[in-house]
Amino acid sequence: QERRHFADGVETHDEAGNRRLTASTIKSLFRRAPLWWWLIASVSVVLTLALAFDLSPWLRGDVDWRLSYKPIFSLDRVLRAALCLLAYIVAAVFAWRWGQSSNRRAWLVVSGAVVLAIPIQMIGMAINSPDPLSVLMFRTTSPFVSGFHDIGITVDNLNEYLHDFPDLVAGYLPHPQRRPPGIILYFAALKHLLSATPPLAKALAASLFRYRCEYWPMLYASDAEFAAAAGGLLTLVFNATSLWPFFAAAQKLIGPRAALAAVLLSPLLPGYVMAAGMWDQAMALITALLIWLLCQALIHRKHWAWLWMGVLISFGAFLTYAVMPLAGFVAFCAGLEVWRERAYWRTHSAQLALNAISFGIGLASLWVVYWLSFRVTFFEMFRATTAPHFAMPTTYLSRLFYNPYDFALFLGYPIGLLALAAALRMARTWFKSGQYSAAQSFTAAGFLMIGLLTVLNISRAEVGRVWVLYMPLVVLAVFADDDNPAQSVGRWATTAGLTAAQLLIMLSVFVGEGIVVYPSAIPAGATPADVRIGEAIRLVGYNLGTHQAQAGDQVLVTLYWQATQPPNGQFVTFVHLYSAQLGLAAQRDGPPREGHYPTRCWQTGEVIADDIMFTVDPNAPPGTYDLIAGMYDPASNNERLLTTGLNAVNSSVVLTQVEVR
Secondary structure, eight states, X not given: OOOOOXXXXXXXXXXXXXXXXXXXXXXXXXXXXXXXXXXXXXXXXXXXXXXHTTSOGGGGBOSSOBOOBOOOOOHHHHHHHHHHHHHHHHHHHHHHHHHTTOHHHHHHHXXXXXXXXXXXXXXXXXXXXSOHHHHHHHHHHOTTTTOHHHHHTTOOOHHHHHHHHHHHGGGSOHHHHTSOXXXXXXXXXXXXXXXXXXXXXXXXXXXXXXXXXXXXGGGGSOHHHHHGGGGGGHHHHHHHHTHHHHHHHHHHHHOHHHHHHHHHHGGGOHHHHHTTTSHHHHTHHHHHHHHHHHHHHHTSOOTHHXXXXXHHHHHHHTTOGGGTHHHHHHHHHHXXXXXXXXXXXXXXXXXXXXXXXXXHHHHHHHHHHHHHHHSOOHHHHHHHHXXXXXXXXXXXXXXXXXXXXXXXXXXXXXXXXXXHHHHHHHHHHHHHHOOOOHHHHHHHXXXXXXXXXXHTTOSOSOHHHHGGGGHHHHHHHHHHSTTOGGGOHHHHHHHHHHHHHHHHHHHHHBOOTTOOOOOOSOOTTSEEEEEEETTTEEEEEEEESOSEEOTTOEEEEEEEEEESSOOSSOOEEEEEEEETTTEEEEEEEESGGGGTSOGGGOOBTOEEEEEEEXXXXXXXXXXXXEEEEEEEEGGGTTEEOOEEXXXXXXXXXXXXXXXXX
């Protein structure tokens, strides 16, 4: 195949004829960048720094929805992530050059980007948590972050559930309440599959046991119910694999060089990484597949593609209604392409009508099957699930600005601004010449869809995350521009670097859902202690609500435990109010945190605050009692753990004294 020149043909060759870049070549790459490109780069830097230092809360959103600014990160983890992203950008530059020489090489580079997109998302999560898998599992299991798995594992009869879904949804938490049942059914199906294969369920549950602890009800779920949560991790895979169909379509629309550059930039988009483990990012695969099918339908005129586009949107709409506007994207794009190729379609109007009918049949397909099987229409489902969404208060004028702004924030400022520039340049060209390309039809259709969503006030509040599935359309638009970042190595690398820098900043200063922080010290005001309990636990402090109590009073004591190594048992805490002369005045036994965080879950170095409320016996004689605490092992006939240290007595520790009146 013809070799495409690297960096706009500005290159030199060695004596053997191999291409190589020189210092003067690299300088020329940046000198040829237009002024508007430097302006976009400068504005991106300023906005990213403003985000980092929170110069204005309005950069994080408006009154309808605003990201929380609360830096929770470790500097060494940020530096490690920065080095990893820098290594990816450098490798991508060389891979981009190498991949342009043949179609086979290009597909190898794209496959490499697919593989690396998953660890890039994990690296992003590692900025806020020492264990990124913990964040991802929590985002799946917690009903307050997602909620689909939590409901799915309770579904036993799929037929009854699908029939009753419109009535059940009113009692759900916001995320599952405002979506169709597709994702819930996904987890229900995984649970049933794993229930039928107990060895697999047990192996998965055992390998992921640590993450049962992030959401305590999982501690009491069956192996199959908990192991089904592993299906949530596949969202990263779904997002990464979207690069394959995206490249297949993009190389037809904008050429292999620009398509390869677009693919290599995509894993760095902040929205993809910020939404890691959430189903919004997985839907990018549906958008990428739709772009490819639309290419087959409009560029290659494959009539079968129309039906499958409709089926794909119908399937996607069963997962999330955010897929439905893509039907508008298809209609806009088809209209523009029919007009551009009107000479052809005038003589093939019957085929055009059949294509439209096929698309409509595909759109209705899954919902017609649902109606015939369970007597629930699409409109009943839509009303039941979207009523809470449209009841949300919103400021229309504010949304006209903040919907596209939030989307640009999650795209990355450089990509958002380049998309705006591409739209303006395309509009100017259209007004001057009235001519446009197939790629510009796709670009214009994407902008029209997003514009209508904004003007009609359909999307509300958390737009940046919800619109993640539309990001392939915008990336395509950026690289479809005649003066796109693929024009030179310098421009692409700078765009990638600015996008990666914004990604690091957003991950470092915005509170992420599901971030688990393990405290390593007792709070100020607590009484320090240093007592070893068994082989793996220390009592490092306590806090007592009062040192004086009446008979019948409730008294709160907080014990601060620390794991010196992961405990190998499920131990029980006991607190006694005891006097050798007066007897036992109070007793409270139970697992730490009332069973919500058992000792098997504790991490090395972690300090666990264990609030224990005990009641003084109403018949306790007045006097001074010792407050005693310790642990025992129910699996060893309630044998107490050996206690060593200051005030350790009889496998327990005397914390302080309480006066009972």
